[in-house]
Amino acid sequence: MSRDKKVLIYEAALSLVYENNDLSAIKVADIARRANIGKGTVYEYFHSKEQVIGEALIYRIQQGLQRFARLLDEGLSFKETYLAFLRHYKAMISKNRHIYNLMTMNPAHVAVHAAVHAVIYPRLRQLKDQYFQLMERLVARSVEEGIIKPDPDRFDWQTAVLSSITGIFLHQQFPADFPHLGDEEVLEKAYSVYVKLLS
Amino acid sequence: MSRDKKVLIYEAALSLVYENNDLSAIKVADIARRANIGKGTVYEYFHSKEQVIGEALIYRIQQGLQRFARLLDEGLSFKETYLAFLRHYKAMISKNRHIYNLMTMNPAHVAVHAAVHAVIYPRLRQLKDQYFQLMERLVARSVEEGIIKPDPDRFDWQTAVLSSITGIFLHQQFPADFPHLGDEEVLEKAYSVYVKLLS
Amino acid sequence: MSRDKKVLIYEAALSLVYENNDLSAIKVADIARRANIGKGTVYEYFHSKEQVIGEALIYRIQQGLQRFARLLDEGLSFKETYLAFLRHYKAMISKNRHIYNLMTMNPAHVAVHAAVHAVIYPRLRQLKDQYFQLMERLVARSVEEGIIKPDPDRFDWQTAVLSSITGIFLHQQFPADFPHLGDEEVLEKAYSVYVKLLS
Amino acid sequence: MSRDKKVLIYEAALSLVYENNDLSAIKVADIARRANIGKGTVYEYFHSKEQVIGEALIYRIQQGLQRFARLLDEGLSFKETYLAFLRHYKAMISKNRHIYNLMTMNPAHVAVHAAVHAVIYPRLRQLKDQYFQLMERLVARSVEEGIIKPDPDRFDWQTAVLSSITGIFLHQQFPADFPHLGDEEVLEKAYSVYVKLLS
DNA sequence: CATGAATGAGACTTCATTCAT
DNA sequence: AATGAATGAAGTCTCATTCAT
Numbered sequence: 042m043s044r045d046k047k048v049l050i051y052e053a054a055l056s057l058v059y060e061n062n063d064l065s066a067i068k069v070a071d072i073a074r075r076a077n078i079g080k081g082t083v084y085e086y087f088h089s090k091e092q093v094i095g096e097a098l099i100y101r102i103q104q105g106l107q108r109f110a111r112l113l114d115e116g117l118s119f120k121e122t123y124l125a126f127l128r129h130y131k132a133m134i135s136k137n138r139h140i141y142n143l144m145t146m147n148p149a150h151v152a153v154h155a156a157v158h159a160v161i162y163p164r165l166r167q168l169k170d171q172y173f174q175l176m177e178r179l180v181a182r183s184v185e186e187g188i189i190k191p192d193p194d195r196f197d198w199q200t201a202v203l204s205s206i207t208g209i210f211l212h213q214q215f216p217a218d219f220p221h222l223g224d225e226e227v228l229e230k231a232y233s234v235y236v237k238l239l240s
Numbered sequence: 241m242s243r244d245k246k247v248l249i250y251e252a253a254l255s256l257v258y259e260n261n262d263l264s265a266i267k268v269a270d271i272a273r274r275a276n277i278g279k280g281t282v283y284e285y286f287h288s289k290e291q292v293i294g295e296a297l298i299y300r301i302q303q304g305l306q307r308f309a310r311l312l313d314e315g316l317s318f319k320e321t322y323l324a325f326l327r328h329y330k331a332m333i334s335k336n337r338h339i340y341n342l343m344t345m346n347p348a349h350v351a352v353h354a355a356v357h358a359v360i361y362p363r364l365r366q367l368k369d370q371y372f373q374l375m376e377r378l379v380a381r382s383v384e385e386g387i388i389k390p391d392p393d394r395f396d397w398q399t400a401v402l403s404s405i406t407g408i409f410l411h412q413q414f415p416a417d418f419p420h421l422g423d424e425e426v427l428e429k430a431y432s433v434y435v436k437l438l439s
Numbered sequence: 440m441s442r443d444k445k446v447l448i449y450e451a452a453l454s455l456v457y458e459n460n461d462l463s464a465i466k467v468a469d470i471a472r473r474a475n476i477g478k479g480t481v482y483e484y485f486h487s488k489e490q491v492i493g494e495a496l497i498y499r500i501q502q503g504l505q506r507f508a509r510l511l512d513e514g515l516s517f518k519e520t521y522l523a524f525l526r527h528y529k530a531m532i533s534k535n536r537h538i539y540n541l542m543t544m545n546p547a548h549v550a551v552h553a554a555v556h557a558v559i560y561p562r563l564r565q566l567k568d569q570y571f572q573l574m575e576r577l578v579a580r581s582v583e584e585g586i587i588k589p590d591p592d593r594f595d596w597q598t599a600v601l602s603s604i605t606g607i608f609l610h611q612q613f614p615a616d617f618p619h620l621g622d623e624e625v626l627e628k629a630y631s632v633y634v635k636l637l638s
Numbered sequence: 639m640s641r642d643k644k645v646l647i648y649e650a651a652l653s654l655v656y657e658n659n660d661l662s663a664i665k666v667a668d669i670a671r672r673a674n675i676g677k678g679t680v681y682e683y684f685h686s687k688e689q690v691i692g693e694a695l696i697y698r699i700q701q702g703l704q705r706f707a708r709l710l711d712e713g714l715s716f717k718e719t720y721l722a723f724l725r726h727y728k729a730m731i732s733k734n735r736h737i738y739n740l741m742t743m744n745p746a747h748v749a750v751h752a753a754v755h756a757v758i759y760p761r762l763r764q765l766k767d768q769y770f771q772l773m774e775r776l777v778a779r780s781v782e783e784g785i786i787k788p789d790p791d792r793f794d795w796q797t798a799v800l801s802s803i804t805g806i807f808l809h810q811q812f813p814a815d816f817p818h819l820g821d822e823e824v825l826e827k828a829y830s831v832y833v834k835l836l837s
Numbered sequence: 838c839a840t841g842a843a844t845g846a847g848a849c850t851t852c853a854t855t856c857a858t
Numbered sequence: 859a860a861t862g863a864a865t866g867a868a869g870t871c872t873c874a875t876t877c878a879t
Contacts, residue, residue, distance in 0.1 A: 063354055065264040069874060079840040081876080090874065158261070169414075196418050196426075199410055200433060204403030211398055215368075219395050227395075234399065237436050245863090268849065278865040283850065444842090460755070463662040467870065477844040482871065553660055567812075594816050594824075597808055598831060602801035609796055613766075617793050625793075632797065635834050666853060676861040678855080687853065 047086050047096075049076050054097040064094055064157055095160025102168050105129075109175050119183040123205075123235065124228050126179070131209050131224075176202060189239035201238040205231040246285050246295075248275050253296040263293055263356055294359025301367050304332070308374050318382040322404075322434065323427050325378070330408050330423075375401060388438035400437040404430040445484050445494075447474050452495040462492055462555055493558025500566050503531070507573050517581040521603075521633065522626050524577070529607050529622075574600060587637035599636040603629040644683050644693075646673050651694040656733040661691055661754055692757025699765050702726070706772050716780040720802075720832065721825050723776070728806050728821075773799060786836035798835040802828040 053076035057067045069090050073080040087093045112125055180198045183189050208231040252275035256266045268289050272279045286292045311324055379397045382388050407430040411418055451474035455465045467488050471478045485491045510523055578596045581587050606629040650673035654664045666687050670677040684690045709722055777795045780786050805828040
């Protein structure tokens with residue numbers, strides 16, 4: 042019961058995260074209203090607003106990891122898997138714009154409220170490791186299929202994956218700059234970035 | 241005199257942006273204290289806190305653009321110029337961690353307070369165009385020097401540049417993951433990402 | 440429950456209106472303290488300070504109208520009713536001096552803060568109409584009793600009533616100027632003003 | 639020189655009093671701008687904002703008294719003088735509406751900021767006496783001309799004069815209620831109120 | 838368990854007043 | 859004498875959190 046209610050609150054908080062683009066603009070009252078519960082009830086399950094949002098973000102990341110793990114188990118080819126992975130990223134990015142926009146222009150932009158960060162940080166490191174472990178399985182598959190050279194450097198393949206994602210971001214953020222490029226073409230390009238960097 | 245005082249306030253605000261990692265956590269009182277002026281003085285020069293922070297960010301971006309433009313005029317080789325550009329980025333990123341950290345793990349993270357964004361947005365587009373125009377000059381130089389293939393696609397070279405930066409980010413954020421890589425090696429790798437993607 | 444708390448706040452605000460003689464000098468903190476509630480609670484029931492004060496004034500006017508209506512239903516003679524009406528006015532005036540004082544000396548004096556006025560205005564017109572409708576009933580009674588001429592002009596009887604009130608004001612404001620006049624004599628004079636103007 | 643500058647500031651303040659309908663909404667910066675002088679200059683001539691506004695009001699009242707005195711010396715008939723007096727009142731009222739509107743509906747409305755009042759009060763009493771002395775001369779003339787009964791009671795003639803003014807107010811505030819009445823007719827009615835009450 | 842009314846700390850912003858020029 | 863940049867006290871309003879029901 043307690044588990045369900047927590048998830049209900051997570052989903053409410055996340056839907057607001059997607060809409061607001063600024064974590065500190067999210068109010069406890071909003072979360073409660075979105076979840077159709079009383080404001081006080083939120084505090085039956087969490088100590089603070091920051092804990093709600095922080096845990097909600099972690100919850101979403103974990104979902105992404107599970108989905109990624111399931112995708113890896115489907116036995117698809119590397120390319121199919123990689124494209125599915127990128128498509129998922131694309132979908133997530135589209136829920137919350139502005140991110141890339143500001144980031145590339147000036148690194149002096151900001152990610153999360155310090156208090157939320159304090160909640161997330163201890164578990165984020167571990168989630169990141171899980172994430173890259175899954176990614177490593179995917180990379181291994183591309184080696185097995187002979188698509189890239191064997192035994193790529195850890196830094197190189199991580200850069201390669203992030204570069205693929207970067208292309209996706211770029212297209213998503215400034216579609217008007219690339220009228221000649223359709224969604225599928227961008228995915229192909231992103232795939233080819235990976236291949237080029239690791240061949 | 242108005243100009244000097246505004247710059248004083250910009251610098252105070254930016255120093256807090258670097259420290260705080262969350263724009264809405266910055267208080268006008270902090271900015272004033274940091275600038276060694278009274279709270280009310282801030283409002284002699286700006287209409288709102290959001291305007292202060294928004295314009296301060298734009299000010300910093302413009303500084304970066306000027307610096308980039310000067311760098312391009314120094315007549316260095318492409319590689320020297322590109323590495324200098326990446327070094328500058330690296331320095332800026334180091335002032336404000338967390339950005340990449342959260343962004344790559346989950347795009348459901350957030351950039352700026354809506355009110356700040358409203359101040360920035362109208363001018364950001366234009367600054368981005370200037371930025372990419374300068375970048376285009378740099379790319380052209382790499383073509384002239386025969387380092388990459390002629391006439392690269394707009395999307396491809398933008399992706400290539402951003403991928404170089406991505407590698408820098410990665411190393412900066414998780415140095416512990418790459419104990420074998422020194423700063424200069426990472427810059428070389430970032431350079432080679434650009435070359436590989438556009439050859 | 441919302442209703443009771445609103446009335447509590449109205450009464451607190453009105454007691455301050457009576458004391459302060461300047462609406463914009465009233466602070467939300469004062470209202471809250473007077474009502475024995477927290478500052479924030481005021482904002483649970485009202486959007487702004489101006490709304491509190493504006494609605495409180497309307498509330499008091501409505502009370503006066505209800506009282507007036509009840510008085511009319513008591514079946515007293517015209518003179519008894521009219522004197523009771525004037526006595527009530529007198530009591531209200533005594534709560535807030537200065538009004539007449541300044542008004543008659545120079546019309547360049549001011550009534551209410553613009554923001555309060557914006558709250559009041561839309562409903563004030565309607566309340567005024569109710570007020571004059573009740574007054575019309577009273578006037579009709581004086582006709583029935585043969586005290587004044589039938590079918591008095593609207594402007595004339597309104598002027599007559601206000602002139603009665605004016606006498607009351609005058610006595611209230613400058614009692615030292617009229618040491619020979621007791622309260623009841625003034626009421627008699629005010630009554631006779633009405634009769635003289637409409638006979 | 640000092641005198642001229644003070645008058646300049648008085649006029650600026652008064653023009654704002656007429657516009658604002660709420661004394662505490664008037665800012666020193668506004669007064670200075672309106673007078674085309676620096677904000678600091680205001681404080682060369684006055685100790686506080688309240689002193690500026692308070693003295694400006696007194697200045698205007700004194701002007702009215704002088705004008706009234708001059709009018710009395712013109713040797714016009716009582717009726718001509720009385721109508722001229724009422725016309726002047728009418729003109730002043732029209733500069734600042736809302737006054738009557740609120741006053742008659744609820745005496746719980748407010749006149750002036752307490753601090754302004756403190757400036758005005760000591761001199762207002764004396765001005766009022768001057769005002770009623772002039773008025774007494776006017777009343778005496780109506781006796782001489784045989785328009786009213788000799789030796790009217792002080793309270794009665796003050797009430798009569800104020801009742802005349804009340805009619806003017808009424809018409810000014812709610813012109814839509816009296817479409818059948820023109821400006822001159824109202825003045826005639828106001829005159830006749832005086833006559834009826836004192837005959 | 839669930840609620841939401843009540844709270845008050847804390848942030849933004851205004852503006853009368855000062856004072857160095 | 860005149861100025862207006864600088865100031866900070868003071869006031870409005872928000873919202874996370876509590877707690878009695």
